[in-house]
Amino acid sequence: MTEEKNYKLLPHIDSPADLRKLDVKELPLLCEELRHDIIHELSVNPGHLASSLGVVELTVALHYVFDTPYDRIVWDVGHQAYGHKILTGRRDSFCTNRKLGGLKPFPFPSESEYDTFCCGHASNSVSAALGMAVAARLHGENRKVVAVIGDGAMSGGLAFEGINNAAGIPNNLLVILNDNNMSIDNSVGGMREYLLKLNTNTTYNNLRYRASKKLFDWGVLNEKRRKTIIRFNNSLKSILTRQQNMFEGMDIRYFGPTDGHDVIELVRVLRIVKDMRGPKLLHVHTVKGRGYAPAEENATVWHAPGRFDEESGKRLESKSDNPCPPKFQDVFGHTLLELAKQNEQIVGVTPAMPTGCSMNIMMHELPKRVFDVGIAEGHAVTFSGGMAKDGLLPFCNIYSSFMQRAYDNIIHDVAIMNLNVVLCLDRAGLVGEDGPTHHGAFDLAFLRPIPNITISSPYDERELRRLMFTAQQKDMGTFVIRYPRGRGSCVDWRCELEAVPVGKGRQLHYGDDVAVLSLGPIGTEVEKAIDLLQQEGASVKVAHYDMRFLKPIDEDILHEVGRKFKRVITVEDGVVSGGLGSAVLEFFADHGYQVDVERVGIPDAFVEHGTVAQLRAICKMDAEAILNIIKRPHPLTPPCE
Numbered sequence: 001m002t003e004e005k006n007y008k009l010l011p012h013i014d015s016p017a018d019l020r021k022l023d024v025k026e027l028p029l030l031c032e033e034l035r036h037d038i039i040h041e042l043s044v045n046p047g048h049l050a051s052s053l054g055v056v057e058l059t060v061a062l063h064y065v066f067d068t069p070y071d072r073i074v075w076d077v078g079h080q081a082y083g084h085k086i087l088t089g090r091r092d093s094f095c096t097n098r099k100l101g102g103l104k105p106f107p108f109p110s111e112s113e114y115d116t117f118c119c120g121h122a123s124n125s126v127s128a129a130l131g132m133a134v135a136a137r138l139h140g141e142n143r144k145v146v147a148v149i150g151d152g153a154m155s156g157g158l159a160f161e162g163i164n165n166a167a168g169i170p171n172n173l174l175v176i177l178n179d180n181n182m183s184i185d186n187s188v189g190g191m192r193e194y195l196l197k198l199n200t201n202t203t204y205n206n207l208r209y210r211a212s213k214k215l216f217d218w219g220v221l222n223e224k225r226r227k228t229i230i231r232f233n234n235s236l237k238s239i240l241t242r243q244q245n246m247f248e249g250m251d252i253r254y255f256g257p258t259d260g261h262d263v264i265e266l267v268r269v270l271r272i273v274k275d276m277r278g279p280k281l282l283h284v285h286t287v288k289g290r291g292y293a294p295a296e297e298n299a300t301v302w303h304a305p306g307r308f309d310e311e312s313g314k315r316l317e318s319k320s321d322n323p324c325p326p327k328f329q330d331v332f333g334h335t336l337l338e339l340a341k342q343n344e345q346i347v348g349v350t351p352a353m354p355t356g357c358s359m360n361i362m363m364h365e366l367p368k369r370v371f372d373v374g375i376a377e378g379h380a381v382t383f384s385g386g387m388a389k390d391g392l393l394p395f396c397n398i399y400s401s402f403m404q405r406a407y408d409n410i411i412h413d414v415a416i417m418n419l420n421v422v423l424c425l426d427r428a429g430l431v432g433e434d435g436p437t438h439h440g441a442f443d444l445a446f447l448r449p450i451p452n453i454t455i456s457s458p459y460d461e462r463e464l465r466r467l468m469f470t471a472q473q474k475d476m477g478t479f480v481i482r483y484p485r486g487r488g489s490c491v492d493w494r495c496e497l498e499a500v501p502v503g504k505g506r507q508l509h510y511g512d513d514v515a516v517l518s519l520g521p522i523g524t525e526v527e528k529a530i531d532l533l534q535q536e537g538a539s540v541k542v543a544h545y546d547m548r549f550l551k552p553i554d555e556d557i558l559h560e561v562g563r564k565f566k567r568v569i570t571v572e573d574g575v576v577s578g579g580l581g582s583a584v585l586e587f588f589a590d591h592g593y594q595v596d597v598e599r600v601g602i603p604d605a606f607v608e609h610g611t612v613a614q615l616r617a618i619c620k621m622d623a624e625a626i627l628n629i630i631k632r633p634h635p636l637t638p639p640c641e
Contacts, residue, residue, distance in 0.1 A: 007033040015089050016063035016114070027064065027263045031056050035291045037091075038082050043310040046433075047098055047105070048079030050289035050302045054180050054260075055150070058284060059083040061266035062176075065274060066144055069113045072132050076125030076149040076159075078106030078118075078437075079304075080178070088114035098433040100610030105435045120437020121402065122375045123156025125149045126175055130162055133171040144274060150178025150286075152352055155374030166279040167250035174273060175252075175281045178260065180288040180299075247281050256283030261290055300355050328483045328521075329426055331461045331493050333358025335468050336395055338497070340366055343472055347387060349373065349396040351380040357397040357426045377402050381409035381423070388419040393472055397424040400440025400482060401431075411450055415478045418452040422471040428457070428482035429522065429573030430602065430616060435609030441602045443482055444519075445578030448551055453478045454502060455550040457520030461493035463548070469497040476502075484521055484573065486612070503552035511541030514630055515565040517557075519547045519580045522573040525616070528623035529630060542630060553583055562593030569598050569629055571621065576601035598629060 009026060010033040013019050022030065035056045042049045060083070062073055068088075075081045085103065086094055090112065096102025107115035117128045129147035136143040153159060154177060166173055247254040253276065258269055266284070273280055288303075289295025294313035295302035307316040326334075340346040340362055348370040354360040363370040373380045377398050384394035398406065403425055414421045428440035447455055454477065458464040464483055471479040508523070509530055518526050523546050530542050543565070545557050561568060570581035581599030588595050600621050607615055616622040620629075 007037070009033055010037060010086075010091070013087055013091070016068045016087060019060070019063050019087060022064075024064075024264055024267055027060055027267065031060050031263050032291075034060065034083050034086060037086060037094075039292050040310055041094055041097070042082075042305075043308050045095055045097060045099070046304065046306045047082065048304050049292070050295045050299045051077065051079045051150075052082035053292055053295060054286045054288040054290050055080045055148075055178055056083050056290070057261050057263040057266055058148070058176070058178060058286065059087065061263050061270055062146060062148070063087055064267055065270040066146065069116075071144040072116045072129065072146065073114075074117050074125045074129040074132065074145070074147045075107050075119045076147065076153045077122045078120055080148070080150060081107050081119070084114070085112075088112055098435075098609055100608075100614050105433060105609050106437060118437065120435070121405070122153035123149070123159040125153070126159050126162030126166065126173075129175070130166050130169075130171060130173050133173040134169065137171060144172070144174070146174045146176060148176045148178060150180060152375050155352070156376055157378060163247070163250065163252065167252050171279055172277055173279045175279070177256075177281060177283045178286055179257065179283060180286045251278070253278060253280035254283065255280065257285045258283070260284035260286035326461075326493070327358075327487050328461065328464060328485070329356070329358040330361075331464050331488075332397070332424060332426070332468070332483070333361035335465045335497075337362040337365060339468060339472055340369060343393065345391060345393040346472060347371065347392050347394050349380050349384050349387075349394050351375055351377045351398055351402065353397070353399065353426075356399075357424070359397055377406040378409045381406040381421070382413040384421045385409070385413040385417070385419050388414070388421045389417065393420055393422070395422045395424055395468075395471075397426060399438070400425040400428040400443045401438050403443060404446070407446060410447070410453075410478075415450050415452045418477045420476055421478055422468070422476075423478065423480045424468075425480060425482040427485045429484045429520070430607065430612050430619070431485045432612045432615065433609050436606040439602070439607055440482070440484075441575050441607070443480075444550055444572065444574040444580065445582075447480060448578060448583065453480060453551060455480045455482070456500075456548060457482045457550070459521060459523050459546045459548070460489040460491050462491055462495040463500070465493065465495060466498055466500045467548075470499045470502065473499060482520065488521055489524055500548065503549050503554055505545050505547040505549065505554040505557050507543065507545050507557075509542055509544035511543040512564075513541045514567050514569065515543045515545065515561045516569045516571060516626070516630070517545045517547055517561070517580065517584060518571040519550055520573055522571055522621065525621065525623045526571055526626055529626040532623060532627050533630060538631065540630060547580065550580055550583060553587065555587070558584065558587045559591070562588055562591060562595055565595065567596050567598075569600060569626070571626060572599075572601040573621070574601055575604065577604055600626060600629065 009030045035053055038052050066073065075084065090103060093103055098105045104111050106120045108118055109115050119125065125147040126149060129145050133145040136145060149159060255269065255273055259265060269282065273282060287296060288299040305315050308314060309316060336348060348359045348362050350357055350359045351373055352375045354363050354372050359370055373383060380396055380398060384396040387394050425440065425443055428443060431438050431440060447453060456467050458467050467481050471481060516526050526544050530544060533540060533542065547554060570584050572580040576599040579601060581601060585597050602619055607619060
């Protein structure tokens with residue numbers, strides 16, 4: 001909660017309407033207070049820091065100039081939007097951000113009328129905002145629509161598709177390109193270099209605006225003539241300035257670049273472009289982490305730094321942190337480098353997440369063999385397919401929820417040709433505080449129907465290394481390895497590299513009453529449940545199988561279980577519809593086994609945000625819930641007389 005004694009203006013801003021009562025000269029002070037409030041809140045309640053600090057002035061200017069919520073602001077990459085949340089009636093509840101039952105981690109329409117669209121993934125703002133602009137036009141409304149795209153999201157293909165469409169249909173969309181030269185790591189690719197070179201003269205823009213406005217007022221310039229004149233004008237401008245401007249080449253008015261930290265200048269520019277007809281783009285330069293020295297100096301680390309000391313800038317260990325290193329992602333990064341040194345055909349591919357997935361470890365030592373392709377998941381997969389077609393062995397690491405965007409690429413550009421691409425799905429299963437846009441809930445279900453694909457999930461860190469070693473063996477085809485966010489079982493992960501038999505699971509516990517089949521690290525919850533059962537002295541004897549592979553599934557284990565047990569429980573960190581439980585049910589049905597199967601996993605619903613432990617308890621897939629299911633009487637067992 002904002003401490004009113006520390007601030008002069010912010011405690012009185014309960015909505016953008018209050019903000020618009022201020023004199024424009026008061027806005028720099030408000031920005032200073034808003035920035036300090038974000039730093040203070042996130043020091044004790046972790047979240048996405050650097051991105052929101054970078055757009056403080058832009059956020060204030062947008063809500064000052066535009067009549068929100070009637071006018072629409074569509075945020076791209078929602079971790080930019082903390083200032084937006086604070087200014088739109090959520091200041092006092094911002095301390096609950098990302099907590100179970102509290103504010104959502106990203107803008108979401110069900111939370112506030114000021115949140116116009118869901119924006120947990122990158123690059124969707126232009127398309128969504130264009131749809132709103134067209135809707136306003138068809139409804140005869142004078143509603144202004146603004147898309148704010150930044151943090152490298154302009155490198156995503158969907159953003160280009162939206163820009164291309166905006167150039168071809170009548171609309172008055174304003175796109176604001178928040179150019180901070182970053183996504184989570186430094187932005188890469190041609191777009192980055194292009195944006196650094198763009199420049200447009202402010203005097204020229206002002207003159208052109210006044211001239212075009214007069215022509216419209218006089219009735220000389222209609223829509224058809226406007227486009228013809230703009231094309232001629234853009235061509236003349238390119239000759240005179242010796243510049244090529246991609247946006248103006250598409251009949252999209254370009255303004256900028258302008259200083260994104262000069263709030264008064266931003267207000268002036270936004271007022272100029274606000275009522276212009278046709279699609280337009282304002283290019284704004286910002287600094288990620290602006291106003292907090294540690295975040296400015298290392299924006300990648302301070303993208304989501306966890307708890308920290310506000311004064312010293314020292315990052316603090318979370319009370320809930322598991323003391324044993326390393327995280328699954330770090331085991332992946334170290335193992336990939338180890339394998340790459342042994343196998344010269346191995347290359348790494350990541351869509352703008354080298355640090356997030358720890359591919360930066362290989363990037364540091366073998367920079368020519370790691371490719372950061374920007375926020376472009378579909379391209380990452382097809383690019384990997386192209387390299388695999390000509391003899392390289394790509395390890396393509398994409399977060400599970402982001403891999404959803406590359407589904408056709410997996411099928412059409414990799415699996416259908418049975419190419420040896422290793423698809424590493426980080427952040428699989430419930431991920432915690434980032435909520436439903438980031439839970440890796442669906443990959444098992446959407447990948448299982450695809451032919452020519454192996455789907456695996458390691459029980460612990462050692463199994464991850466062994467699966468990675470297995471995946472790079474000859475003629476393995478398309479090989480998926482999924483693993484969760486964070487740390488695992490505290491095992492000594494530096495084991496010998498050895499191959500795992502593809503499609504073969506293993507039995508971890510022996511028993512005759514109930515069989516539990518698990519896939520991946522969620523199996524540790526099963527082991528905890530069995531330990532609790534033994535501590536209680538219960539008579540139920542549980543057999544626990546770590547399946548390792550969803551596809552091909554271990555049919556020997558399933559035949560054994562089908563013959564021996566009448567009661568089976570499946571446990572998976574993914575949606576129960578279409579995953580391990582469904583595969584087991586299908587197998588038993590196909591082979592005539594009369595088995596009572598209870599499936600444990602993520603329900604058929606979008607799971608909200610909270611800690612992983614809290615969410616597993618809610619979804620009834622933690623050790624206690626599994627224990628209760630094991631102890632539950634079999635429905636076919638007659639009651640005691």
